[in-house]
Amino acid sequence: MGVSALCLALASTSCATTLYSRQPAAQPPEPPLSSAAGQPDQSPYVIDPSTVVEAVRAAAPAVTPGLVVFDRESEVRLLEANGGRRFRAASLTKLLITIEALDRAGGRNARIDGKLRRMLASSDDGIASDLWVEYGRGAIVTRTARRVGLSDTSPPRDPARWGDTLTTPRDVVRTYRYVLEELPARQRELIVSALATARRIAADGWNQHFGIPSGMSLRWAVKQGWSDSPDNNVVHSTGLAGPGWRYVVVLLTEAPAGTRWTPLRAAVTAAASAIEPLLPSA
Template identity: 40%
Template sequence: MRKLSGIFLVGLCLGAIGAVVVTASHETAASQPVAVSEVVTTMSESPVVSATPRPTPSSKATPKPAAEPPAELPRVDAAAVDRLVPGGEVSAVVFDRQRGETTVSVHAERGYTSASLVKLLIALTVLERGGPTASVQRMLSRSDDDLASQFWSTYGGPAIVTRWAAKLSLTGTRPPEDPGRWGDTRITAKDIVRIYQYLLAHGPSAILDALRDATERGSDNFRQYFGIPDAAGTRPWAIKQGWSCCRPTRTLHTSGVVGEDERYIVVVLSEHPASVDYATGSKRVTAVVKTLLG
């Protein structure tokens, strides 16, 4: 009996020790993190682990300051514009595309010879009829007269002007009296604005691309950054310029779009006495545009 009791006591002690070891191992396993991976199950399977969702971050964000509206251009009267071109003639029109209205109109229907501005109509005609895009862009960006003359002869000459004047209701635009002199086409600032409105709404993108890429020097080495480019500052622009002399006056025109999203169509046409050199005339046109843009 004593032997059996001793054996029995030893067994109880060993059992107790084993229970403590098993319990300790379970607690240790339970304290370890559980890695949960996303598992695709079939319809017959059910997920074994249901992870506790993390708290959803607050949807409130620090409000951004409201963007300031673009500054409006100043209102300009005719006398202020006229004073900047002494002894000559000047016309200026600004059309705000965002507001859908003309904000400046100074002698908008006064007639001028077009010089190279007629190249806009030549470009529209050539591209409409499948002509060479690269050459049209060079004609515009570098104001290349040789290409303009080739296109003028090939694509209809004066009929180019007559057709677009009818299509766009250009009331002050007409072909040159001498059919071979495309630069003597008659234009008005009001009509040039209508041409840009058409280009922006319906024209081939290649034309505006070329106007954005206008080079500082034209194909004849004339500096064509007077007017809009010199006055626009950091605002984006796309331009078509014109210059000629002297039948009998010196002509300097700047036209194009200015601002983000081509907001403003700006056209300044001018004639100066032949005694006024190009450098002086260019500065005067730039001063007019600075007045328009503020």
């Protein structure tokens, strides 16, 4: 998701004045990855998060990761690191836009369905921006967060920058579970099939097959994200993996503004690669 595509055409405001919006400093403190004596938190995670965090930081030392892997078969979070930390959502906001659009459309709507499939599969920012304006900008996030049950997801301060929506790895897991477990079958099929056919080259020219697609051999359905701002750069790889979409995998990363994209993509791919061998056998 390129920066320029995030600047919506507001009636009385120029792109130059709306392109950036600094995020509030009220970011909650980053929780520790482990408890005292170097042991993992008391939660019964199957995968030691430090193993995956080390792989991430070996690829990009400045990265702050937010990682959750949820096993839908056992209903257990297999791994968590900074699961409650808030990150800029970037193109993950498109999942919320899609849920809102499908709810508004009600039954089958070929025009909306086609737009949503293209937006998800190609990470099309132009479609996202049009729907963002059409359905109420930040109110989309507020309504969808309430509908889905997201406790730490909130709209961007600058309504022109939908990619600055804030969310957490845990809330992203909850979003995928809502799609799989609570949406009507037709809406679920539309979203999952689009994510399962995510194109290698996104609408803005980015190769979006980093992270889960490159780091895991499992069947996948993914929504990726990337965005820069004056405060930070973020690169995310999230989605469903495995037989019957057993695993919900959420890999969020943040690095200081100006960090090169190549190591950030490599860090997310390193996380996915480190996770797959540690997953329980099907």
